[in-house]
Structure formats: structure tokens, C-alpha cells
Amino acid sequence: MSSPSTETSRLETVRLWDPLLRIYHWLLAFCVIAAWGLGKFGPDVMTLHFYFGYAVLGLLAFRLVWGFIGPEHARFGNFAYGPFAILRYGVGMFRRRPSYWRGHNPLGGAFVFIILGVLLAQAVTGLFADPEDYINVGPLAEYAGSDGARQALAWHDLLGWWVLGLTALHIAAIGFYRRWKNEDLIRPMLTGVKTVRKEA
């Protein structure tokens, strides 16, 4: 076990998250929450829900591109870990000290892939869904046929609860890092700057 001073000497504060990624993150959070709330509690004519859904699709398209051509820590390859690395991180994460991880940690990286996949599926099923109320028909529902449009609606409904659960898990994890591990993950997503372990 190293003393605190040597621990500090192994750390550095760096620019981790690029500006576009941060803007994307907060826009996505806003659009997903808005689309979800409008879907459940919004007016009968769901035009705004549709617009926020399109915005989510656009943001996901950006993320897909950024995952291949963006800066190091935005790239998918940077946080795609194998099951053993994910498991090892998951076991060690309950230690009461900051992770000082540079980028997405293995478990958080797996979460990114899952939530991006679920959000994409949610947005796409919405395009094909037909609730048969003649006012809120998905723009591509006519290409799905009536069975397809109904199944899309059923998935859109189910995935809505997945989105809620994953968002709650995400916020709970941020709270866990703050309270239990004494590591603030919100500020780095606002400023881009994070204290991380020096690379060997």
C-alpha cells in the first residue's frame, strides 16, 4: 500500500472529455428526459415527443461517428473491454477510494454500449410504431405493416421502462462514486477536466 503522497505523485489532472462529447452528453440527457416525460405525461398530440425522438436519433448518429473518429476517450475501442476486465473492475469498485480512471472504466464502458443500444432501439421502434389514434403515427409505420407497427409499439412501450431503469442506474452510479468512492464524475463531464492515474 502506497502512502498518500506517492499516490498523489502518480496522479495528474488532464483534459479527458472533449467539448463536443460533453455537449452531446448533456443534450442527449435533456432530449431523452424530455421525450420520456412527453411520452408519458405530455399532450395527446405528441408532436414534441416526436421532435425530441428525432433529436435523440441525430445525437446517436453523432455518437456513432465520434466513436470511430473522435478523440481517444470518445472512441469505442478505448472502452470496449472483455468480460474478465469488466468483472475484475466490478469486484474492485467497492473500495472506498476514487477510481482515477482515465476515460470510461470497463464496467462503465459496457454500460455505454448497453444504453446506446437501448436508446437506438427505442428511437427506431418509435419511428415504426402506430398507436392507432390517427394523430401520433410513427413516420415510417406505413412500411412496417399493421403487425409490424403494433410490435414496434409494444417494444417502444417496453423499452421506455428500460430507458428509465438504465437512467436511474446511471444516476445511482454517479451518486455511488460521489458518496462511497469520493470521486466527482459530474464536474469532469461539465469541464472536461479529470484527475486520473498517470499512464505507465
Place this chain on the structure above:
Amino acid sequence: MRKILMASALIALPLTAFAAPAEDVAEARKGFYKLLGIEMDGLVSMVKGETEYSAEKAQGHAADIKTLTQYNMGDIYAPGTSNADLPGKTRALPAIWEDGAGVQEKGMAFVKAVENLNAVAVDGKDELAKAVQQLGGACKACHDDYRAKDF
């Protein structure tokens, strides 16, 4: 005694035959909404501009929908015909039969929307669009609470 039993069996038999089989009820119910649906399709295509607005046609669709609201729904909502009773055959949730007040309220909103539609259908495309939105909202209100998303 035996004679009485025979006689009562003869009387009872036609009585049970009066109640339609549950599956037929579910079929008829879907048929009712299909009728409603094709009239709505005619209106929506005018609102969207896929077909040209015609006061006469709009009034015709509105009148047909009004006719449908005069049908007594009791028979096609006979008890024992929810999606719990007939899995895979209907999406009607048991809540319909458990929440009479809620169904009543939404049904009244539907009837009001149909009345409004009939009042304004000839007043031009914009007025029709608003009335169709109101009616669509009435469709949505029931679908949200009383219809399963899939079979």
C-alpha cells in the same frame, strides 16, 4: 319430477345459446373498431392533404362515426372477453371491466369529440383537422389505459 327436469333443460338450452361465444364477441369488437378506423382514415387523409378536402365527404365520414356511437356497446363488451380470458385474441385489458367510471368518462369524451366533429366537418380543412385531433386524443386516452400494446 323427471318431466320438470326435461322441460327446464329444454328452456335452458336456448338461453345459453343466446350468449355469443367469447371469441365471436372479441371478433365483433375488433370489427367495430375497424369500421371506426376506415372512417377515421378517410378524414385523416383529407387532413394530411393526401386526398383533397371535400365538405361533403367529411360530413359523410363524420355522420358514419356518429352512427357508430349510437350502437350499444354492451354486447361487444360482454364480460369474460378480456385479453386475460382470450389470450392472443384481443388486447382489451381486464381494467375495462374493473374501472367502469374511467371507461364511462373516456367514452363521454369520445362521444363529445364525435359531436364536435359533426358540427365542424363542413367548415373547412383547418376546423376538420382540430376536430380530428380531438377525436384522435379520445382514441389515445382509451388505448393508453385499456388496451394492451400487443397480443
